[in-house]
Every structure is written in C-alpha cells, then in structure tokens.
Amino acid sequence: MQAAVHKSAALVVRGLRKSYGDVVAVDGLDLDVGAQECFGLLGPNGAGKTTTIEICEGLVDRDSGDVEMLGRTWEQDPKALRQRIGISLQETQLSDKLTVRETLALFRSFYEHPHDVSHVLAQVQLEEKANARISTLSGGQKQRLAVACALIGDPELLFLDEPTTGLDPQSRRQMWDVIDKFRASGHSIVLTTHYMDEAERLCDRIAIVDHGRVIARGTPRELIASLGAEQMIEFASEGTAAIDLGELRQLEGIIDARLDAGTYSLQAKELHRAVPALLAYLASRGAPLTELKTHSATLEDVFVSLTGRHLRDE
Template structure:
C-alpha cells in the first residue's frame, strides 16, 4: 500500500478562458518516505497539495490516501493524517497546552499534549499564550497540532518559511524524529537546501504538470554536470559567445542569470583551462570566477527557467 496515489489529477477554475491550475498529475508516495513537491509560484503545487489534503475538490482524477479514497472514506482519512499549513491562525488567548488539548479533542485517539510538546521542544512554554511565542515557536506549535492526532501521514506546506536558521534546523529535527517511526511526510518548500536535506524523492511541478521526478541525486544528474562553474566578464556577452561556451570540453549546459554565466560541467579541470583560453581569445576580462557542486537549485532553474523569466523585461 502506498501513502499517496493520485491519478490524472486536474483542477480547473471557471473563467474566460478557464484556468487549468492542475493538468493531469500522477504521483505515488511510498509509506515511510519524505516526498517534496516543488515549483515556482503559480505552478499548481499548492492546489495539488490542498487536493491531496482533502481541503479542495479535484475537477477530475482520483486520490487515494493510505489505501482509502477521498470522496468515499473522508472521515477515516482525516483521522489518519496531520496537516500544517503555511500560516496557521491559532487563538491568541489560549496557552500552548490549551491549544494542544483543543486539537487533541478532535481525534478519538492520539498522543497526549505533553508528548506533543516534548516532540517539538515546547514543554517549557506550556503555560505561555500563543501570541507571546516567537515565530519559530508558533511554527513548532502548529506542527505539534498536526502531530497530536498521531498521524500516519503528515502534510507540511512550507513549514520553515520566514524562520531563522536555528528555528529551521529545529523543525528539520522534528521531521527526522517523526520519520524514524516509519511515518510518511509530504512537504512543499521554497528552500532547495531543505528539500535536498529532507526529501527522499522530489517532484518538480510547473504549469500544472510534473516536469521532473526522482531523488535529489537523480535530478541533479539530469542537468548533466556534477559541478558548476560560474563567472562574470567585464563587458557584455553575445549569443555567439554563449554558443561557443556550449562547445567547450565537458560542458553539459550553459545558463545565464543577469551578468553571471553558469556552466554545468562533468570535468572541472578540463573545462577551466579551455574557458580561460576562450576568454583570452575574445579579449574578455574575467571579473569573477567560482566553482561549486551542482545543487537542486540548479535543477530547478534549468527545468523551470524561473530566474530567466524573472530577469525577462
């Protein structure tokens, strides 16, 4: 049994012309894995997530959660999942403990408020009003509310947006501890490093469709280079020059972002001397040069063209 299976998922909003937010998505999430759903704004990932969570009806398609179907087994599914939205509005006049007691009352079984607080390191704040919590503490409380029903499947919609680095790492640890029990996590995030660190597999969504699916390592391999060479030159570059860069040895892909040119390469030691020689031939002065390991961010930009579209006039 899979944790999530959706087939030919579609969501169309009435308009002139109709808006197709989701256009035939097929996904399978295995029990016990952390699955990431990534995409630029307007790509359809939030709509997809809300359909999987049972918060939004699909126009077409079938969604199976833990072997049960939305539209047939709704009450049973809700008892087995936990949801933490990107922004959760909690009562300012309740304490942390009272908030968790309220959410615990929604489920016939689950964990105690004390255990939920312990899981997210909020025990010392049990008597604090929610409006007195920091941003990171409020986000941990929101996740505790999703955990108090002891879910088998946890949905997290951008759980660390706006948090400081320490708060982000604390939430990562909460997710790791949840998964140690064999439970399943599905999350969206705008942080590529977070997706690389947390997710076993990732689907990249653009224009309402899945355009790439695999492990972070598999997706990075798709851009063809294990390393990225980035540089800037003193004067402008021409399309002819960019075409020449594509012919350099070991270069798999060329991308521009503003004045910075990025080369995805398989053998840095082979490409670098050839690049320097090409710059000398064209009398181009090197202003900046760096190299790094290819990341999921490179995959995202290559596949969606997000930075290229942002830079477009």
C-alpha cells in the same frame, strides 16, 4: 503510541486537475508516495503545490482525477482518513488568547487515539512554552505549534505546506529536526517547499512541479545526476560582447551554457579541464573575468535547466 506500519502506498494521485476560473492551478498531476517516505513537492510560487495538497487533504474539491491515501479515498471513508492524516497548512491562524497546552488539548479532542500533549510538546521542543499564550510565541515557535497540532492525532501520513517559509536559519533547523523525528518513527510525509536545500536535505524523493504539472521526479541525487553535470561554473566578464554562448558550449568539459542577468552559468563535467579551457577562451577573446565561482550542482540548477527560470524568481 505507534501506529501499524502501512504496507500499501501512502498516497496515489492520478490525473489531478483543478482550475479557478481561467487559472489552471493543477494540470494533470500524478504522484506516488511510498510508505515511510518523505516526499517533497518542489516548485516556485504559484506552481500548484498548495492546491494539490489541499485536495489530497480533503479541503479543496478537485475538477477531476483520483486521490487515494492509505488505501482509501475521501469518498469511501472521510471519517477514517481524518483520523489517520495530519495537516499543517501554509498559514495557520491559532487563537492568540489560548496557551500552547490549551491549543494542543483542543486539537487532541478531535481524535480517537491521540498522543498525550506532553509527548507532542517534547517532539516539537516547546515544553518550556507549554503555558505561554500564542501571542507571545516567535514565528518559529508558532510554526512548530502548528506542526504539533498536526502530530497530536498520531497520524500515519503528515502533510506540511511550506513548513519553514519565513523562518530564521535556527528555526528552520529545529523544524527539520521535528520532521526527521517523525520520519524516523516509520510514517510518511508529504511536504511542499520552494527551498531546494530543504528538499535536498529532507526528502527521499521529490517531484518538481511547475505550472500545475510534474516536470521531473526522482531522488535528489537522481535529479541532480540527470543534469549530466556535477559542477556549475558562474562567471561575469567585462567583455560580454566578445563571448559567444555557442562557443562556450563547445569548450572541453562544458555541457551547457546560459546567460542570466549579466552572469554566465555553465554546467561542467570535469572542472579541472573546464576551468582552464574557459580561461583560455576568455583570454583569446580579450574578455577579462570580473567574477568566477563554482559550486556542486543542486536542485535549483536542475530547475533552471528544465525551465530557464529560478525557483525563487519573485
């Protein structure tokens, strides 16, 4: 069953705030998620991602701000919204004694126009586990079942909170396939992740969240381009005392330089000029390399450049 494609925005959030005692979890956050878009909230642990989407999902009360989804608010029409969104929480506790099919049949009973259980089982590649008890499933299978429970109501907007955290690489890729397929059916997704590769791979647009606020937003390509550097150079040297960050920043092709736990990290524009300039500089300072790596700039580099911290620093 294909729901009508929605012309209006999938989700609009304005000035959202939420505190727990002294802890400000969400600190004036704005979001715009378009129809048919996969939108990612990318940020480190504690950034306020879960709080934000649980408010949008109608599970947590906000202190202030506005949330409109599919052209409606929770205050106007909670019943209709429940029918039109799908939710997969950061941690889902399903009943170990039920089978996969029984679990989906239970969730199916909550909706007015649900999918068939078999349709959703195929969507998440759990057909051969239909009669298995939840207690026998792997972590990746449990996580796909949690997403199946979010899909069974044929939602127009799907919320996925850290859909692949803790999964092995193969399970992650299976989950990505599930997300791609849902998106290809013309619906919207809001997902949270602290994996930059996942955000880069899955999301049309991203909001980078830190301390309850959006600190950057755009397509993955736009965010990376905002660095002004296409390449990153990382190196370590025995002669750290002789190396000056200010001097590194002056080298040809180098845009910025930082030192983090003994490793220098340089944003570079033209690698073919920057690397020779770096080698000449290090030779002139009598500082031999012990390690040299380069990679294309990523969202992780964007985050580090904005905050001075890594996404996964815990």
